Amino acid sequence: MGPHPAVADVRRAVRHALGDLEPGELVLAACSGGADSLALAAALGFAAPRAGLRAGLLTVDHGLQAGSGERAADVVRLAPGLGLDLAEALAVSVGTSGGPEAAARAARYTALSQAAERLGAAVVLLGHTRDDQAETVLLRLARGSGTRSLAGMPARTGIYRRPLLGLGRATTVAACAALGLSPWDDPHNLDARYARVRVRERLLPALEDELGPGVAEALARTADLCRDDADALDAWAAEVYARVAVRDCALSDIGPVTMAVRDLEHLPAAVRRRVLRRAAIDAGAPPGTLAASHVLQVDRLVTQWRGQRRIEVPGGVGAIRRYDTLILARQSVSPVS
Structure with a gap:
């Protein structure tokens, strides 16, 4: 008799995610002890040796709750029984920037990335499921996000892979x-102070009640479709940028970027704004703080030119239109009327 269908589904997803790795490479599962990451770690312990891979587990102790260190140690002790040869608990200090959720996420990814580099891991697996993807899409939709943001979490980003995005949370629980594994239920996952918890516990169930089952699947499918569109638009914008942008990087990797307005004004807005975003980043604007509103203001220098002054964007970068040339630079550029 084969494994339980849910076990088989998780193992199949993990095996597929490891298919391009070379024998002997190290794969780590990020495991909090919850159902999603615990099922992921167990599937990795099963699939990795059969693919000739080394496998391990990382758990992050955020230090935000009493007894968090002991729980992290409990997760580490699970590793041998899951077929994982390596396990570490990573203690982090969570700051305040961006709010508690964002600060904890930033600390967690920093710790995971540093540990993966130190251990020589090729891949770190994350336990995000289809339900997590649906929650992400709803949260970003509420903020008025664009296509790239609505694409949700990608299956692969650098060393990180999310094998379970095609599976629901019910599958990992089953x-x-x-x-015979006993997941730990993080009290933060029931704390209504967090927006994601309210989406999970209130909004998604309400949508299912009013619209019928399958809302999470539909939202995850929307993310896939948005990702396809965003990838195509990004590729188009990259080609345009390479053709029209003139960069002066003589002294560093960043520097003034100039573009002829005539090369931009007839582009579709979705492509033009992607070009402008890339130009701002190349001129020195930090990607994490460069918002759509900043790009929209720069876009008006192209499409609604009325002699505007310099437009300021993060990183001390300014955008200005001089005659029929758009200039993005850190240094001050005075308009010529």
Whole structure:
């Protein structure tokens, strides 16, 4: 008799995510002890040796709750029984920038990336499921996000891979039960102060009640479609940028960027704004703080020119239109009327 269907589904997803790795490479699972990441770690322990891979587990102790260190140690102790040869608990200090959720996420990814580099890992697996993807899409939709943001979490980003995006949370819960594993339920996952918890516990169930089942699947499918569109638009914008932008990087990797307005004004807005965003970043604007509103103001220098003054964007970068040339630079550029 084969494994429980849920166990088989998780193992299949993990095996597929590891298919391009070379024998002997190290794969790590980020495991909080919750159902999603615990099912992921168990599937990695099963699939990795059969693919000739080394496998391990990382758990992050955020230090935000009493006894967090002991729980992290408990997760580490699970590793041998899951078929994982390596396990570490990573203690982090969570700051305040961006709010508690964003600060914890930033600390977690920093710790995971540093540990992966130190251990020589080729890949770190994350346990995000289809339900997490649906929550992400709803949260970003509420903020008025664009196509790239609505694409949600990608299956792969650098060393990180998310094998379970095609599976629902119910599958990981069932897999843990079938394997005799007891997931830990983080109290923060029920704390209504967090927007993601309200989406999970209130909004998604309400949508299912009013619209019928399948909302999470539909939202995840929307993310896939948005990602395809965003990839195509990004590729188009990259080609345009390479053709029209003139960069002066004589002293560093960043420097003034100039573009002829005639090369921009007839582009579709979605492509033109991607070109302008790339230009601002190349001129020195930090990607993480460069918002759509900043790009829209720069765009008006192209499409609604009325002699505007210099437009300021993050990083001390300014955009100005001089005659029929758009200039983005850190240094001050005076308009010529």
